[in-house]
Amino acid sequence: MSFTALIAALWIVPAVAIVLIMAVRHPHWAEYLNLASSLAAFGLTLAILVVAPDEALVTGAGYLLLTPLGAWVLFCVGLVYLLASLYAIGYMRLLPEEKPRLHKYYALQAGFALTMLIAPLMNNPGIFWIAIDFTTIVSAFLVGFEREAECIEAAWKYLIIVSAGLALALLGIILFYWGGTFTLGPTYALTWANLRAVAPQMPETLLFLAFLLTLVGFGTKVGLAPMHTWLPDAHSEGPVPVSAMLSGALLNIALLGIYRFLSIVDSGGHGVMGHTALLVLGVISLLVAGLFIVRQDGAKRMLAYSSLEHMGVLAIGFGFGGPMAFAGAMYHMINHALTKSMMFFGAGNMIRAYGTKSMSNMRRVLRYYPVSGALWLLGAVAITGAPPFGLFLSEITILRGGILSPNPWAVWVMAILLILIFVAFMNHFRRMIWGPEPVPGAEPTLTLSVWNTLPMWLAFVPVLVFGLWWPEGLWTFFQHAFVVQP
Amino acid sequence: MLIFHLSPLATSLFSLLVILALVLSFVMLASHWLKNHVYAFAAESWVIAAISAAIGYYGHYPELYVIALLTALFRGSLLPYLVLRLINRLGVQREFTPLLKPSSSMVLGAVLVIFSYEVSRQLGVTLHLSDNIAVLALTGMFSLKLIGFLMMILRSEAISHILGLLVIENGIFLGSQILVPGMPILMELVIIFDLLIIVMTFGMLVRLLQAHAGATSSRKLQKLVG
Numbered sequence: 094m095s096f097t098a099l100i101a102a103l104w105i106v107p108a109v110a111i112v113l114i115m116a117v118r119h120p121h122w123a124e125y126l127n128l129a130s131s132l133a134a135f136g137l138t139l140a141i142l143v144v145a146p147d148e149a150l151v152t153g154a155g156y157l158l159l160t161p162l163g164a165w166v167l168f169c170v171g172l173v174y175l176l177a178s179l180y181a182i183g184y185m186r187l188l189p190e191e192k193p194r195l196h197k198y199y200a201l202q203a204g205f206a207l208t209m210l211i212a213p214l215m216n217n218p219g220i221f222w223i224a225i226d227f228t229t230i231v232s233a234f235l236v237g238f239e240r241e242a243e244c245i246e247a248a249w250k251y252l253i254i255v256s257a258g259l260a261l262a263l264l265g266i267i268l269f270y271w272g273g274t275f276t277l278g279p280t281y282a283l284t285w286a287n288l289r290a291v292a293p294q295m296p297e298t299l300l301f302l303a304f305l306l307t308l309v310g311f312g313t314k315v316g317l318a319p320m321h322t323w324l325p326d327a328h329s330e331g332p333v334p335v336s337a338m339l340s341g342a343l344l345n346i347a348l349l350g351i352y353r354f355l356s357i358v359d360s361g362g363h364g365v366m367g368h369t370a371l372l373v374l375g376v377i378s379l380l381v382a383g384l385f386i387v388r389q390d391g392a393k394r395m396l397a398y399s400s401l402e403h404m405g406v407l408a409i410g411f412g413f414g415g416p417m418a419f420a421g422a423m424y425h426m427i428n429h430a431l432t433k434s435m436m437f438f439g440a441g442n443m444i445r446a447y448g449t450k451s452m453s454n455m456r457r458v459l460r461y462y463p464v465s466g467a468l469w470l471l472g473a474v475a476i477t478g479a480p481p482f483g484l485f486l487s488e489i490t491i492l493r494g495g496i497l498s499p500n501p502w503a504v505w506v507m508a509i510l511l512i513l514i515f516v517a518f519m520n521h522f523r524r525m526i527w528g529p530e531p532v533p534g535a536e537p538t539l540t541l542s543v544w545n546t547l548p549m550w551l552a553f554v555p556v557l558v559f560g561l562w563w564p565e566g567l568w569t570f571f572q573h574a575f576v577v578q579p
Numbered sequence: 580m581l582i583f584h585l586s587p588l589a590t591s592l593f594s595l596l597v598i599l600a601l602v603l604s605f606v607m608l609a610s611h612w613l614k615n616h617v618y619a620f621a622a623e624s625w626v627i628a629a630i631s632a633a634i635g636y637y638g639h640y641p642e643l644y645v646i647a648l649l650t651a652l653f654r655g656s657l658l659p660y661l662v663l664r665l666i667n668r669l670g671v672q673r674e675f676t677p678l679l680k681p682s683s684s685m686v687l688g689a690v691l692v693i694f695s696y697e698v699s700r701q702l703g704v705t706l707h708l709s710d711n712i713a714v715l716a717l718t719g720m721f722s723l724k725l726i727g728f729l730m731m732i733l734r735s736e737a738i739s740h741i742l743g744l745l746v747i748e749n750g751i752f753l754g755s756q757i758l759v760p761g762m763p764i765l766m767e768l769v770i771i772f773d774l775l776i777i778v779m780t781f782g783m784l785v786r787l788l789q790a791h792a793g794a795t796s797s798r799k800l801q802k803l804v805g
Contacts, residue, residue, distance in 0.1 A: 280761030
């Protein structure tokens, strides 16, 4: 089967699911339709990843681009979509008041996945920008789905801040195009490859200005500090499966955009400045995330700041450049997608069980929920980059790659901040597990179903495996992805 | 490229239109009545439509006439109509809690225009375009962008934020028409369409804000901090 057909199938599946869900309007059918769509999407992204050609492939009349890094990001989307759809069944059943609107939720979730399955494949930076814009619009409705004052407030801030940021990115894209008109003439196809080809002739000032604008613009979408202010609100107020998709899948896509623009600056011969700019934003993100995690009380807000931290780590990994840090960053993407989904699922279980988002009221978690609580604790160990989990390997690889980069100072800053975040996380979990007894009468009584814990297991096992064993094939794939243009 | 061989008449026409768009953004900056704000935005969009048409004429880009027509229809008529309808539904007539007086915000706006000019001039010097219309186009683009951000910062009503964002988008559109008139038409069409969807989304969210949060002023949306 040709790639165009695979990609078409990948987009048709969620689209059909949306139509069917809205036609049937039945909560249980909607659950299973969305689950089926996510299973198919996962299978298709896996197929695309496995049979992807070694070189960057342009197809679909020049509008589609499939690169190893793009296929990897796409696979992360499929993976998180599947996990989130599984968990959504368990989680949304715990919200009986939403039952009449449940089909709308699943239609929106499939729509959100669809926009995320489109964006990484766009060969035209302008259309990539528009696809990212659509992910924002659809996910804003998901963030505000529960219709409480806080949810709507978060959705509003998300939409305003990200739209304003993306407007900057559009300006950057237009300046890139303008820079190309000096050599290629007034009209040429706006593609990543064309921009890379003309970058050496572009004046340095213009190239750098355009890159900084796109960095800040898509950086807003990635949630890099100091443009991160929408992120904790949106991630903490949306339904839990949406938080997982925002964090594990969407942020990666925006980062893919930044990396592609960075590759344009690279081929223009001014890569060091571009890499350093990305690196500095990553370090600031880590710092901000560390400081806010220390004093955080909301369980999902803490995880949102942890997403900020991991986007910082990824930005640092890509910012270091070099094959090793790059491989570490790619490995980190999937490990983060898995672990963060699992952490959000655990937080969702506890929020529903204790009826509060505040961690100071989630007491003696392990006594009441030995399985879900233990998985959550293990996830916390994993997410902070402790062995024997995948994130430890990927973070160490990024650090090792950084020592040889032009910016070795960032290695030390990153290591210290990661330790700070580890201590802060463990302190929160210590309070929840060995802290004070629950207030009499406030003991949790909810029984969690298999839908609530199964997705956690499905995420946990691969993270553990990836921590103990880095598959040889993946390493060669990452090395190869580094050489091929993103 | 178009900007290299323009007749003096065309150059002065473009300059006039760009300056007009800039002046209209100052009208927005100075007025705290939301309706005036929308009218100024509509007028600015018509000016930009005129720029598109003029470039289509002088640069022989017939497809820009379509863009001009769509700009006038969507940005100049439909979007202002949607925002006006939103204002009427919400019953918000004016900005009550601006951070600065109109005069001070205009001074700040002027400072931003000077800054944009300086950035564009520097860019013009490195590109050997210092006495070209491109510098003015860049100035207009950056100034509208910064003024839009200034409006979003100084004002707290949700509608003002939408309008600030629209001014930012107008700035980009204005600059791109002059600098890259040959940009694939698909891009421009999709951007217009995208803007429409964004404004409709904003409209729905603002009404939800009023219904569920009881306020549309960012000064009252302070639940989520830290």
